[in-house]
Amino acid sequence: MTPPPPSPRRANPLRDPQDRRLPRIAGPCGLVLFGVTGDLSRKKVMPAIYDLANRGLLPPGFSLVGFARRDWADQDFAQIVHDSVKEHARTEFREEVWKQLAEGFRFVPGDFDDDAAFDQLRRTIHELDEVRGTDGNHAFYLAIPPGFFGTVAKQLKEHGLTDTDGDSWRRVVIEKPFGHDLASARELNAELDGVFPPETIFRIDHYLGKETVQNILATRFANNMFEPLWNSNYVDHVQITMAEDVGIGGRAGYYDGIGAARDVIQNHLLQLMALVAMEEPTSFEPEALRLEKQKLLASVTLPRRLDLTTARGQYLAGWSGGEKVRGFLEEEGIRRTSTTETYAAVTLHVENRRWAGVPFYLRTGKRLGRRVTEVAVVFKRAPHQPFSETAVEELTHNVLVIRVQPDEGMTLRFGSKVPGTAMEIRDVNMDFAYGGSFTESSPEAYERLILDVLLGDPPLFPRHEEVELSWQILDPVLEHWERKGKPEPYASGTWGPASADAMLARDGRTWRRP
Known part of the structure; x- marks a missing residue:
């Protein structure tokens, strides 16, 4: 059975056509968030995603996949996002925005060295491409300690999650610290460059x-x-x-x-x-x-x-x-x-x-x-x-x-x-x-930076x-x-x-x- 196409974009009263602050709207895409249980994800990333959706700047089929060592179902992850949004979002909570956004939530349990979990992540992303129309465009947000950046990047590559087809894209987002000295920074850069082209690596400095x-x-x-x-x-x-x-x-x-x-x-x-x-x-x-x-x-x-x-x-x-x-x-x-x-x-x-x-x-x-x-x-x-x-x-x-x-x-x-x-x-x-x-x-700041990642616009990184x-x-x-x-x-x-x-x-x- 062929799934129904994503619903057409509804008018968003929060977005004035004359608003030139964040006028660009991301195309079909999704985001995979590693480290969903941390403060960064709960206080910054999840609320920023909701605020972007609330302002009409995300595509109707936008999808968010959580990855963590938790025995959660999709609805458990949705509740975590819901609580984070209610507590930390900048814009007013609107039920119709939340329902459309939550339809694209998925959760994959596992450790960073768990091959089965990354196989499931690949299948989940493929399913979202089919059901939500994300067109193979996905960003991997590593809201995790820097010591795991290399491990996750290697897993993504080995399980085909960095492969692209046609005009689709894959990008990775990492948070500071970018190493603890020059030698470790060079080592980290080499690990990431071995998996992702330089123009697809987004180092977030929220300032x-x-x-x-x-x-x-x-x-x-x-x-x-x-x-x-x-x-x-x-x-x-x-x-x-x-x-x-x-x-x-x-x-x-x-x-x-x-x-x-x-x-x-x-x-x-x-x-x-x-x-x-x-x-x-x-x-x-x-x-x-x-x-x-x-x-x-x-x-x-x-x-x-x-x-x-x-x-x-x-x-x-x-x-x-x-x-x-x-x-x-x-x-x-x-x-x-x-x-x-x-x-x-x-x-x-x-x-x-x-x-x-x-x-x-x-x-x-x-x-x-x-x-x-x-x-x-x-x-x-x-x-x-x-x-x-x-x-x-x-x-x-x-x-x-x-x-x-x-x-x-x-x-x-x-x-x-x-x-x-x-x-x-x-x-x-x-x-x-x-x-x-x-x-x-x-x-x-995180609204602007996440939107820039999804647009592939890197001047602030x-x-x-x-x-x-x-x-x-x-x-x-x-x-x-x-x-x-x-x-x-x-x-x-x-x-x-x-x-x-x-x-x-x-x-x-x-x-x-x-």
């Missing part, structure tokens, strides 16, 4: 999917007022911060031995730095963007004295958000002798004409003063100020701050005269906030060359810290260890306090 991160490109290249100042003639230094006010939570098994530098600087912060400092691409096509990011990362150098130009710390017990919190070594699952850093700061330089002599300060940490991610471009003081010293004693550097999260937007700080008869100048702020300027809300260049930058720092011993303690709720402040003080600068 690159944030609207405010992409606005860095718009700010730089759509506004002529910034480009003449975006160089060492006018920029004093750049600070890139990702601060969290929470501890490691339930991530002890992952975090201990990884640390702040591998977890954040190697990927998120170096990618932010590349977008801030790269040259203008010839277009916003994926290859043109990658080329400029790679050129920038290849130009990054470390100072000679890493003991004076880097800092690392480990949070102690203290107060955060009005609550008494434990120190890192007191967290459940953490070794009492752990030397893993929860705070990391590095000084980097870019050896090219645009940025010669401009330091880039990157920092990240847990249990800091507040949750904030921002890029601060700090400009040099005016070379001559025809004012008395008292008139400008409260005047600091001009700063352009790009707020990635929360309170997404931008702030420009500059000097202005205080009303009155005296010539007194103080800093004032000019603010742009997404919430106050646009009526529509920004799509969540770092290729293996960028990953390896990032490890080349960070590896000497990690090796220096390993020789140095224990990280410096800092109290929870503060802005990190004293050595981080001393790092900037040696250059006559101070960290921003967001």
